[in-house]
Amino acid sequence: MTSAPLLIGLPEAGWRTYDIERRMHELLAADPSLEVGWPDTLWPVLPDKPLSAARTAMAQFAHLNGFVRPTSLQVIETELLAMVRDLLGIPDEGGLTLTVGGTESNFLAVKGALFRSRERGLGGRPNMVIAATAHPSFDKAAEELGIEVRRIPADAEFRADVAAMSDAIDAQTILLAASTPNYTHGTLDPVEEIAAIADERDIWFHIDACVGGCLLPTLKRITGAPWTTPFQFPGVTSVSADLHKFGFTPTGISTLSVKSADLIRHHSFRISVDDSWPFRPYARTGFTGSRSGAVLAGAWATLVALGQDGYEEIAHSILEGADAFASGIAQIEGIELVAPHECGVIVFTSVDEKVPVDQLASALEAGGWPAMLAVKPDRLQFLLSPLGRPMYESFVAAIATAVERIRAGESIASAGLNTYGG
Numbered sequence: 001m002t003s004a005p006l007l008i009g010l011p012e013a014g015w016r017t018y019d020i021e022r023r024m025h026e027l028l029a030a031d032p033s034l035e036v037g038w039p040d041t042l043w044p045v046l047p048d049k050p051l052s053a054a055r056t057a058m059a060q061f062a063h064l065n066g067f068v069r070p071t072s073l074q075v076i077e078t079e080l081l082a083m084v085r086d087l088l089g090i091p092d093e094g095g096l097t098l099t100v101g102g103t104e105s106n107f108l109a110v111k112g113a114l115f116r117s118r119e120r121g122l123g124g125r126p127n128m129v130i131a132a133t134a135h136p137s138f139d140k141a142a143e144e145l146g147i148e149v150r151r152i153p154a155d156a157e158f159r160a161d162v163a164a165m166s167d168a169i170d171a172q173t174i175l176l177a178a179s180t181p182n183y184t185h186g187t188l189d190p191v192e193e194i195a196a197i198a199d200e201r202d203i204w205f206h207i208d209a210c211v212g213g214c215l216l217p218t219l220k221r222i223t224g225a226p227w228t229t230p231f232q233f234p235g236v237t238s239v240s241a242d243l244h245k246f247g248f249t250p251t252g253i254s255t256l257s258v259k260s261a262d263l264i265r266h267h268s269f270r271i272s273v274d275d276s277w278p279f280r281p282y283a284r285t286g287f288t289g290s291r292s293g294a295v296l297a298g299a300w301a302t303l304v305a306l307g308q309d310g311y312e313e314i315a316h317s318i319l320e321g322a323d324a325f326a327s328g329i330a331q332i333e334g335i336e337l338v339a340p341h342e343c344g345v346i347v348f349t350s351v352d353e354k355v356p357v358d359q360l361a362s363a364l365e366a367g368g369w370p371a372m373l374a375v376k377p378d379r380l381q382f383l384l385s386p387l388g389r390p391m392y393e394s395f396v397a398a399i400a401t402a403v404e405r406i407r408a409g410e411s412i413a414s415a416g417l418n419t420y421g422g
Helices: 017-029 048-060 071-088 102-119 137-145 162-168 191-201 216-223 261-267 293-329 357-366 389-407
Strands: 095-099 127-131 148-152 173-179 204-208 238-242 254-258 268-271 282-285 335-337 345-350 372-374 379-383
Touching: 048 293, 071 095, 071 254, 071 293, 095 102, 095 261, 102 137, 102 173, 102 204, 102 238, 102 254, 102 261, 127 137, 127 162, 137 148, 148 162, 162 191, 173 191, 191 204, 216 293, 254 261, 261 268, 293 335, 293 345, 293 389, 345 357, 357 372, 357 379, 357 389
Parallel strands: 127 148, 127 173, 173 204, 204 238
Antiparallel strands: 095 254, 238 254, 268 282, 335 345, 345 379, 372 379
């Protein structure tokens, strides 16, 4: 914690720049070191080159509002959209919307499915069918839009159970959703099989690729896997993908892509002066109005700084780190992976009743390795970062040491662990 007292109101006199900078450095110094990497258990660590480029761009565009879009931001956004389309493999006929985060992206997909169902004259209360591992943003959207949520238990590898999802569909089902990967366990849902059901029954099928959307295409390319974009499956309607996760851009930007640009109308809004607002016509795509020009510029700078070769280098490093971690964990008695690593998320647990997972998390935290505790089943989860094999070997060694301390009966103080959305 910082030694300076917390502000409890607006200062009587404005601070000098020197004092502001000193306070910011003091606050950052209280955080775990980025050299270790694990402070970003919820977010992958940004490599130095794109981070530096993004900071420079954000400083240059900090005063601009993406709502107004002066010429400079128009060019930035146009080029950013083109790069994202290339990165995610969005077809020429598809549409792309920038959002402020994955929750907005998923919300717009749900809204699109609802509005399309209304165009088709669907009566009664609509429902969506999703896996138990799907992100809570779907429930949040459903609560706002009056949609029933049918969460279906996942299979033994925490993937969507296709047969069970199919059985839950009825005439009021407007949306199916899958994750690539799910945030909870890091496994990929069987997209192709769910897409086939959606295509056959003409239901909006959304893929939540907020975690893996920017990483998966590169992983597929460098490993020779048979598919690189979900839009190659006819039943896929929309895909959400965060740029601020494995796109490594500054926080505050995600995407929603749709298979056909005309579907954008379902998540757009327009009001004319003849309707009710006596000013001028107002039209927005997406939910938000004002947005930070700095974040747009930071995202643009990140992508141009990395390029295709930069993303491939990151993907190789993440695969190398995952291999080092998985092989190291296998050598620690009583510790094992909960699910296979497939796209940037690693989940492990203790199967030794003498080593409770919460104590393991606290021991790691005390040793300078922040951990995020998850439940059902109890486990530790983190996102992989391109930190190199030695860092992951050091992390495995820290886990082994923590296990030894707990088995030796050392008193482990409960730590304030990282939480997600708590």
